[in-house]
Amino acid sequence: MNKDINIDKLRANCFRQSKVAGEFMFQMRVPGGLTQAKHLSLVQHIAETYGNGTFHFGARQSFHMPGIKFENIDKVNLLVKNYIHEIEIEQCNVDIDVNDCGYPTLGARNIAGCIGADHCVKANAKVSKLASKIENIIFPSNYHIKTNIAGCPNDCIKAHMADFGILGVTIPNYNYDRCVGCGACARACQGHVTSALKEVNGKIIRNEELCIGCGECIVACPTRAFTRSPEPFYRVLIGGRTSKRSPRLGQIFLDYITEEVLLDVIGNWKDFSADTLNGIPKYLHGGHLMDMAGYPKFKELMLKNITLNEEARVATRLNWQEKEYKAHINVKKVSK
Template sequence: MAKKSDKDYLKEKGFLSQRQDDYFSMRLHTAGGNVSSDYLRAVADAADSYGEGYAHITSRQGIEIPFVHLDNTEDASNNMNSSGIGPGASGKKIRAVVACQGNRVCKRGLIDCQDICEKIDEEYFAEPVPYKFKIAVTGCPASCLKVQENDFGIMGFVEPVFVGENCIMCRLCENACEMSAIKIENETLHLDMNKCVACGRCVEACRKDAMQIKDQGYTIFVGGKVGKRPRMGDELLRTGNEETVFDILEKTLDFYRVNALDGERLGDVIDRCGMGHFREKVE
């Protein structure tokens, strides 16, 4: 690998400096936490050959191989590339997308998180941005992937509607609701949409079609981050159209690139420019 002494160049290739001189942690590209058995075998072989026989699973579903010596970075990089595994992203780039298994696997999943993740990864992974940009996709309002802590978060939702003539007051929906948004009193069902988080559990529980789907799709959150100055993401909108999700993502990235100052995350830009201005540009 050319420019072996250039740590910025090595960082572009996925090698992150360790506290030990001349040692690097090799970050590998993943998307949505899904990796094949061939991928895992290649990682295991590389960890044995170039590291210390182990890999580190990062907080963002990534994989890193620590203790790769400077002299081995070129061979390690070539080895990964030959296995079809590229470097992970760091620095001022769009980071790897994180996602839960969604409705492909999880019984509570409301959207196909892995499909959305794969599309975003193909289009945007490692694209340059003013500082860093993190994207998460989660299948339901349980938010296992903490979409509110990312610059751009996508969450599945199902909004219910009560059809009274079908109801037999069996209380299945009331028991299924973890938010106490459904109460049955005096043979009357009350659905409090201010408490409802649109998880769809009541619709799933109902056996008489009294709880039906009014709307379903994707909730978009923007501006979240953790770190030294954490900020919870703002709920931007709900949409039933996947194309709208990608349109909003593209416009959000455009807004970020045009308006960000040095070192600002998207949430910082929104706070400085105003949520109203941001909505005007992206909606």
């Protein structure tokens, strides 16, 4: 066994070190968490032929195959060549040289997403389709970023805990002529959203300041008096993270932006990262770069050359609320 294994190089190749010497876990990207079932046969083949026979659905929705010996890594890279081409080139149109060496970087983490409007009645956006477009922008890159996409503000994918959390939102269209005054929409909003709807003399009034664009009124309405806007809008949360020391929820950076604006903003991420790190990539995730730069600088660089749609809103300032764990916690030790 070669004891001089370059762990950092292998990590960049999407092989993560194991507790067992000379063994690694391979990570396959699945942008948006949705892919063809046929690819499971490849996962099975790698896991049973070169791994320990198991695979893990990674926390970021990528396929993880543990137990791969160092001497078999080149063989695994050859096996995934066609998969990388189909996902990254054909599906996401990524500018990448697909060769026998596997993934070029761990870099931007796999984009996690809920099932979205391809299935969920509550979703305002097609998550998988959007994930493919964002994959085209952020991958490959040596600047780290975690992106989660939820089809609605219910946030099943925990977008609030990512560097960039994206929520599909809508501006409800109200057709009074179709309204029968049943109040189902208002009850739904009052029951588990923000009480943005009220019935006044048989007409539903929507408080635009309270409305969060979730679309619950649309789902609840039996006569389709409420319908979604023709195109989805998006809410962008930034700086969320898990952490051993200071986990925090992301804060709203942009609200009610169009897909075109969203993709243009994401397109500025690499330049922002390069500016913050003086052009030298480090293993630091997006939330830490935002802290280093400060919100005013972050906002300036991320919105550079961006033309916002008229519905868009931008946060003037952000106040992070972190849960900080102290080195010594005052907890009474239970004696046996």
